[in-house]
Amino acid sequence: MIVQIKGNVKFPITLDPTVWIFDDRKKSFNEVFHPEITEDKTDEAEDELKRKSLRFDREVYQQKLNPPVNKSLHRKEKERIFTDSFMMPIKPFIHTSEPDSSVEEAVLITDDGSITLSADRFAEGLLLFSKDGKPLKEGGPVHLYFKDKGENQQPITGIKEIFFQ
Template structure:
């Protein structure tokens, strides 16, 4: 259940998607692909969300991205959300942390079903699905690659175990 970032990077990284559920950077499937489906309770909770994002931004600027932002305390709404929602994580912060070489143009994704090559800039805009209906992706995981600029019907790349920057 881990994903490695390797290749032309200064710092190879091993990611554990099972802990992303506690990361503030995660997005719900509806937030990405169906933003008009945001319910009224989510709008009411948006004030807390704005405060949390503001604190996260301040923390990132202050710490220069040394530590990933993690929820310090989880309220009841968040607990219920974690157990029911489908979540995606932007890949860009992890690619940035690995410090890729300037000549990286392609990304090779090693999956359970073979290999896929993508443009590095396109890949950096991707989102990794790591939780479906509150459960980690065990059968065809650990992560699936989606792009937010496409529709829900897109066919993701599934079973990604290694990300090799070339």
């Protein structure tokens, strides 16, 4: 359940999509492909969160308790994790691996062979790592989507390795 980035890069890295569920950079599938729907929900959720936050602050400060050290997930976020599908932009990981300036192509090694994309095009991709609150086991660990192709595109599945050349 890992994906390796290697080839003509300064720092080969190994990605573990199972821990991305706790990453703040993740986006829900609907946020990416249906932003108009999620805006309404986030406004309602933010209003609810503000009300709860004010109540919590009153209770905590009245009792003079110290705030928690670690940021914990609120109930709505926990529910989302178990029901939504999530994607992660690939660009931060490419930046971390520091491909050489001569890199022009990204070769994706999949269960069905290899697929070659331009490095710039690949950097625009989003990796689906969770569907309906579960890690991708079939055709996983990640599926590659492109925002400009829409939600009905045929993703690249079964990616095991990303090789820059």
